[in-house]
Amino acid sequence: MKIAVITGASSGMGRELALLLDQRIPNIQELWLIGRRRERLLSLERRLRKKCRLLSMDLLEPSSFLSYERALEESGAEIVFLVNAAGFGKIGAVSRLSLSEQLAMIDLNLRSLTAFCRVSIPYLSGKSRIINFASAAAFLPQPDFSVYAAGKSYVLSFSEALDEELRGSGCRVCAVCPGPVKTEFFDVAERDGQSIAAYKILFMARPDRVARLALRDSVLGKKCSVYGYSMKLFRLLAKLLPHRFFFFLLREIQRLSGSMDSNRTLSNKRRNP
Numbered sequence: 001m002k003i004a005v006i007t008g009a010s011s012g013m014g015r016e017l018a019l020l021l022d023q024r025i026p027n028i029q030e031l032w033l034i035g036r037r038r039e040r041l042l043s044l045e046r047r048l049r050k051k052c053r054l055l056s057m058d059l060l061e062p063s064s065f066l067s068y069e070r071a072l073e074e075s076g077a078e079i080v081f082l083v084n085a086a087g088f089g090k091i092g093a094v095s096r097l098s099l100s101e102q103l104a105m106i107d108l109n110l111r112s113l114t115a116f117c118r119v120s121i122p123y124l125s126g127k128s129r130i131i132n133f134a135s136a137a138a139f140l141p142q143p144d145f146s147v148y149a150a151g152k153s154y155v156l157s158f159s160e161a162l163d164e165e166l167r168g169s170g171c172r173v174c175a176v177c178p179g180p181v182k183t184e185f186f187d188v189a190e191r192d193g194q195s196i197a198a199y200k201i202l203f204m205a206r207p208d209r210v211a212r213l214a215l216r217d218s219v220l221g222k223k224c225s226v227y228g229y230s231m232k233l234f235r236l237l238a239k240l241l242p243h244r245f246f247f248f249l250l251r252e253i254q255r256l257s258g259s260m261d262s263n264r265t266l267s268n269k270r271r272n273p
């Protein structure tokens with residue numbers, strides 16, 4: 001049985017990719033939809049034509065990797081697409097966000113993504129594709145989004161290296177690096193933290209468009225999918241210019257818009273352990 005596995009299928013870009021894989025990839029026989037909110041997975045299942053298997057689990061629990069591995073073993077499935085879209089970010093200074101939130105970001109965005117890739121490898125075939133959601137935040141360290149951006153650099157680097165390792169087998173890995181996308185991501189990112197910088201709203205993309213490009217780039221065997229000219233330019237500039245130039249620019253933008261985090265002091269290290 002040929003399957004597509006999608007983490008983060010209950011909303012945003014994971015959901016969009018589930019819809020696209022359902023419509024556009026005829027040889028997929030079953031979609032495995034993963035997320036914590038079962039009711040969301042059920043409502044997505046009702047919209048899909050292909051058979052679905054719902055795995056409602058919390059990927060912060062290490063037992064979830066074992067359950068996934070067992071499900072693969074028992075089904076004898078062949079993975080045609082693996083989409084790692086589960087992830088979250090929290091906006092705020094390292095000294096301001098709680099330690100538990102920051103470690104959870106690392107656990108979900110890096111650890112679970114790595115585990116899903118590793119567990120899936122024996123079930124890939126010659127033309128399988130892995131789509132890993134990194135971010136344009138991977139191109140440059142981001143003050144007030146430090147852990148998230150550093151984690152996405154890991155995803156980009158890991159995906160590129162894994163693509164090289166798997167190349168001989170015919171499987172390809174694509175890292176998706178969008179700028180801001182209009183999804184529920186910001187409901188979580190801004191909760192108890194800071195608001196998204198106003199200038200980022202200007203670059204907000206539609207999730208269906210980012211997902212469509214990601215699928216196309218992955219099928220074409222591209223290592224990296226970057227939606228929009230502005231993010232392509234940002235990627236280029238981040239390679240060419242020193243980081244301190246961007247930090248200066250960000251400080252100036254924040255100063256002019258009055259959004260500098262006035263609470264960013266060392267005393268915050270005592271808050272929210």
Ligand SMILES: NC(=O)c1ccc[n+]([C@@H]2O[C@H](COP(=O)([O-])OP(=O)(O)OC[C@H]3O[C@@H](n4cnc5c(N)ncnc54)[C@H](OP(=O)(O)O)[C@@H]3O)[C@@H](O)[C@H]2O)c1
Pocket residue numbers: 007008009010011012013014034035036037038040057058059060084085086087088089108133134135136177178179180181182183184185186188
């Ligand atoms: N939106 C953006 O601006 C943006 C930009 C660049 C990159 N990205 C990346 O793109 C990916 C998709 O984000 P999105 O924008 O589509 O966000 P989203 O709409 O908030 O979707 C996030 C998904 O992750 C799942 N998830 C969160 N915590 C989980 C957990 N502990 N266990 C299992 N699943 C969990 C959520 O499902 P449940 O809540 O049901 O568990 C949800 O389906 C993420 O990796 C994100 O970092 C987003």
